Amino acid sequence: MAEIVINGLTKRYPNGFEAVKDLTLDIGEGELLVLVGPSGCGKTTALRMIAGLEEISDGDLYIGGQRMNDVLEKDRDIAMVFQNYALYPHMTVAQNIAFSLKIARRPRAEIKRRVHETAQLLAIEEMLDRRPKQLSGGQRQRVAMGRAIIRQPQVFLMDEPLSNLDAKLRVQMRGEIDALQKRLAVTTVYVTHDQVEAMTMGDRVAVLRDGKLQQVDTPFQIYERPANLFVASFIGSPPMNLAEAAIKQTKDGLTVSLGEAEIAIPHELAARNSLDAWVGKSVIAGIRPEDIYEVTRKTAKLQAAMQVKIDRVEALGASLLGYFSVDAAAPRAESVSAIPAEEVLSEAPLTGTSGTSFCAIFEPRAMLKIGDTTEVALDLSRLHFFDPETDASLLAEDEPEKKKKPEAKKK
Amino acid sequence: MKNIRRWGPGLLLVSPSIILIAIFVYGLIGWNIKVSLSNWRQAQPTSHYAGLGAYRDLAHDAQFRLTLAHLLIFTIVFALGTLIIGWTLALLLDKGVKGEGFFRAVYLFPMAISFIASGIVWRWLMNPAPGDRTTGLNALFDKIGLHSLSNQWYLNDHSVVFGIRSWGMAAMALPAIWALSGYVMALYLAGFRGVPEELREAARMDGASELRVYRHVVFPHLKPVTLAALIIIGHISIKVFDLMVAIGGKQWFTQTPAVYMWIQIYDSSDYAKGAAIATLLLLLISILVIPYLIYTVRAERRS
Amino acid sequence: MTATPTTLPASVPARSRPGWRRVKKARAPAIKYTALLIFAVIILMPVYILIVTGFKGVAETDPAHAWALPHLWTTSAWRQAWDQLSPNMMNSLELAIPATILSTVLGCLNGFALSKWRFPGANIVFTFFLFGMFIPYQAVMIPLTELLAKLQFPAQLPRLALAHIIYGIPITTLIFRNYYATIPEDLMESSRMDGAGMLRTLWSVVLPISVPAFVVTMIWQFTSIWNDFLFAVFIITDPSQYPVTVALNNTTGSLVSAYDLQMSAALLASLPTLVVYILLGRYFMRGLMAGALKG
Ligand SMILES: Nc1ncnc2c1ncn2[C@@H]1O[C@H](COP(=O)(O)OP(=O)(O)OP(=O)(O)O)[C@@H](O)[C@H]1O
Numbered sequence A: 001m002a003e004i005v006i007n008g009l010t011k012r013y014p015n016g017f018e019a020v021k022d023l024t025l026d027i028g029e030g031e032l033l034v035l036v037g038p039s040g041c042g043k044t045t046a047l048r049m050i051a052g053l054e055e056i057s058d059g060d061l062y063i064g065g066q067r068m069n070d071v072l073e074k075d076r077d078i079a080m081v082f083q084n085y086a087l088y089p090h091m092t093v094a095q096n097i098a099f100s101l102k103i104a105r106r107p108r109a110e111i112k113r114r115v116h117e118t119a120q121l122l123a124i125e126e127m128l129d130r131r132p133k134q135l136s137g138g139q140r141q142r143v144a145m146g147r148a149i150i151r152q153p154q155v156f157l158m159d160e161p162l163s164n165l166d167a168k169l170r171v172q173m174r175g176e177i178d179a180l181q182k183r184l185a186v187t188t189v190y191v192t193h194d195q196v197e198a199m200t201m202g203d204r205v206a207v208l209r210d211g212k213l214q215q216v217d218t219p220f221q222i223y224e225r226p227a228n229l230f231v232a233s234f235i236g237s238p239p240m241n242l243a244e245a246a247i248k249q250t251k252d253g254l255t256v257s258l259g260e261a262e263i264a265i266p267h268e269l270a271a272r273n274s275l276d277a278w279v280g281k282s283v284i285a286g287i288r289p290e291d292i293y294e295v296t297r298k299t300a301k302l303q304a305a306m307q308v309k310i311d312r313v314e315a316l317g318a319s320l321l322g323y324f325s326v327d328a329a330a331p332r333a334e335s336v337s338a339i340p341a342e343e344v345l346s347e348a349p350l351t352g353t354s355g356t357s358f359c360a361i362f363e364p365r366a367m368l369k370i371g372d373t374t375e376v377a378l379d380l381s382r383l384h385f386f387d388p389e390t391d392a393s394l395l396a397e398d399e400p401e402k403k404k405k406p407e408a409k410k411k
Numbered sequence B: 001m002k003n004i005r006r007w008g009p010g011l012l013l014v015s016p017s018i019i020l021i022a023i024f025v026y027g028l029i030g031w032n033i034k035v036s037l038s039n040w041r042q043a044q045p046t047s048h049y050a051g052l053g054a055y056r057d058l059a060h061d062a063q064f065r066l067t068l069a070h071l072l073i074f075t076i077v078f079a080l081g082t083l084i085i086g087w088t089l090a091l092l093l094d095k096g097v098k099g100e101g102f103f104r105a106v107y108l109f110p111m112a113i114s115f116i117a118s119g120i121v122w123r124w125l126m127n128p129a130p131g132d133r134t135t136g137l138n139a140l141f142d143k144i145g146l147h148s149l150s151n152q153w154y155l156n157d158h159s160v161v162f163g164i165r166s167w168g169m170a171a172m173a174l175p176a177i178w179a180l181s182g183y184v185m186a187l188y189l190a191g192f193r194g195v196p197e198e199l200r201e202a203a204r205m206d207g208a209s210e211l212r213v214y215r216h217v218v219f220p221h222l223k224p225v226t227l228a229a230l231i232i233i234g235h236i237s238i239k240v241f242d243l244m245v246a247i248g249g250k251q252w253f254t255q256t257p258a259v260y261m262w263i264q265i266y267d268s269s270d271y272a273k274g275a276a277i278a279t280l281l282l283l284l285i286s287i288l289v290i291p292y293l294i295y296t297v298r299a300e301r302r303s
Numbered sequence C: 001m002t003a004t005p006t007t008l009p010a011s012v013p014a015r016s017r018p019g020w021r022r023v024k025k026a027r028a029p030a031i032k033y034t035a036l037l038i039f040a041v042i043i044l045m046p047v048y049i050l051i052v053t054g055f056k057g058v059a060e061t062d063p064a065h066a067w068a069l070p071h072l073w074t075t076s077a078w079r080q081a082w083d084q085l086s087p088n089m090m091n092s093l094e095l096a097i098p099a100t101i102l103s104t105v106l107g108c109l110n111g112f113a114l115s116k117w118r119f120p121g122a123n124i125v126f127t128f129f130l131f132g133m134f135i136p137y138q139a140v141m142i143p144l145t146e147l148l149a150k151l152q153f154p155a156q157l158p159r160l161a162l163a164h165i166i167y168g169i170p171i172t173t174l175i176f177r178n179y180y181a182t183i184p185e186d187l188m189e190s191s192r193m194d195g196a197g198m199l200r201t202l203w204s205v206v207l208p209i210s211v212p213a214f215v216v217t218m219i220w221q222f223t224s225i226w227n228d229f230l231f232a233v234f235i236i237t238d239p240s241q242y243p244v245t246v247a248l249n250n251t252t253g254s255l256v257s258a259y260d261l262q263m264s265a266a267l268l269a270s271l272p273t274l275v276v277y278i279l280l281g282r283y284f285m286r287g288l289m290a291g292a293l294k295g
């Protein structure tokens, strides 16, 4: 067990492409850090540099206080779980799990004991004599975990270990890996592009985009206080609604005009975002879908109401997604996370309406149909503001104790 | 680059072979060129530089020019024959017929036999002897009443056709076609089978007849295979040696440059001339193969 | 040997033209089989001649009986061929077995390093090797014989074996490299992470799954070495060390020898490769594929 210190890590591929740019991260002892980001953002590359499978072009890597840049992968004492498991096809499960110990020339009795313990831990004892071909996807996944666990390494690295499993199994294995990691308390870097995995498993989450670190914080903080437009739009499903909005000064304080709605901003919110400096200018305002309500149900002082026409509804059972258009410009496309394909498709009916499509999560039994007009309210305390030029959140730097990374977990 | 410990062992593992290939392929090619430029034209080795004399001799050597004509005819017939037959066999087998394994094995088995051994049978089959010494195919033709098909086989050189006197070489291509058609079939069969079934399905769904599926979907996919087959057959053809020796020995009517080189060395002890012929053969093959190798390795890297 | 385009529309899409279906299904394979069988007969014809003539007495090898079965089956020609060729067949075995094994091992090491333990410039090295597969060996033959003689390299057969090993490197490397290209990269990385170095990875992870490549390469090498004539005729000058191809060519090349002896000798000399081919033909086909630079 050891902490990982990453300082200015950069990967330049021979073709000149920079897949990871100046990555700086501290990963605490026993912590599970999730590396998340869209496809091609450099997650795998970063992980492989830590593993030693990819040469580090620039920057430093320390594990347990020792500089690892020039240490061969086999000497780094790191175990890795591969996306396709990479089980040795000609070896039985037991031999697969024991391979690293055999190479380390551990005594036979010890190997046998540890294989047995590991198999017990993962509930794969009956499969020890089988070949990988004779296992199901979930079982292979367990064997791959076993191969990593048995070594009791300083660090676990996992690259999308669950992406080959079906949805149900993924949820189950997610829990198992999480529990196992907490139990073994081995420092772990876990790569995924699934934000649910990121939010549920990570002690902290690092969001990567185009090789650059966007934000690293606890899942809660990432969700509540996204550092920039990209994180705001990447984390959360459906994503945060974002649109350009003008800040104005009135005699009662500041207002933000979102489309036709003129919304008074609570003092405290304005202060936290230093909005005074933005009077007469445009910002990007954001609100998460769950913070938009139908007025009929709930009213509160801090809620600003606006009339909207529902363009499309999606009944999900537990909730109902309603889409409507707000007459305000959307943020620049390059600032936000690319819209997933299915969202693009669903926007098709909106052609003709100008403005930005917003999504709200309504009560499942709200009787909304396409074409209905309804009044919605925003939970003003949960408005987010971003600088339209730099994309950065306007939220003032937080009190230091909130920023601190969580304590290393105890066994 | 900086982490030699990472890739050093790999290089070390290959280095014995790199050294061997460097010496025995590239080094000896260079040495051979040097011999071709020397005055080693008798049994006793000498290594004085003597310029292009051996090459100039070759340019004026009618016998050498004849071997080049032989090679040309042989290559054309050999390549066309194997490509057409191999392609046809692959097409016949493509859809899968019962006993495919048997047919494939039969068509391929000549590959397992040396030209020296099969040459013996083919010498018998293509025996040009007339009258009561007739054997082989001529005898068969006589027996089944196709006397008109009887011919002189590799001795067919009397009549000048298209200004070429070397049609006997077309007959010499028969054993080579026999030996390598199965090989080309195997290449084409892999090519046919490499066309994704979805592509064929899609064309069928678009209403294409099976004939059109082949013409517009399958055949265009075979271009790289045809190229590979041409290169392989072409270079085998340029090197061909034992087949000629087995059937015609050192006689002039089956001489190719490779055989002529052997004769220069063993009978005339003209090493410089032999080396010059070998260098020209290498040049010929390089023109054929080097662009192909570069193209292949590049295409591989791209994918 | 006319190509048979009539068999081309093998099966017209059954669904769209139900009326055609029965006719086509019944007839197309018949035409196909006929064509396939004709080709098979033509290809097997020389074998028929080899066997039939080999079992004839000298008296029956005259042109009048050229294509007929022997009246009197006799093995005298076979015994004669065996007497003449058996020492040379032993030479060929002595040559082919070690040369096959060694060139295969080299191919394995190279193929592994060039595809799974790569170093900068691995592709260039591979191309550099590959060209050696295509060169006409005539272009190295004069210096090669001179060099081997100069080096005082032991006896003649080991010299020939050395030549076969070296000039076999390109093809064996190619076969192994193409085979290893199909092994997932993460198996190597996994082994590295498990703490194994290169040799350990090769031994414990790669070799156990390389059996098919070994079989293919060994068949290929054994066949080409056994069948080689060019290297042997240049390098071996001592008749007692001739491999079987050279000896066969010498016994039968003099056109005076009887056909029965010629044929039985030819078949005898081909038996080892034929047996290998019949037993392991499936792999042979794969070796051919590799020769075409295809994965
Ligand atoms: N060998 C290479 N040479 C050049 N560019 C590369 C190389 N390997 C990866 N890349 C590029 O580096 C970027 C990051 O790749 P990486 O595999 O790290 O992405 P990722 O975040 O793991 O994506 P995914 O979620 O799809 O696995 C990609 O744009 C990729 O195209």
Ligand SMILES: [Mg+2]
Pocket: A043, A044, A045, A159
């Ligand atoms: Mg990845």
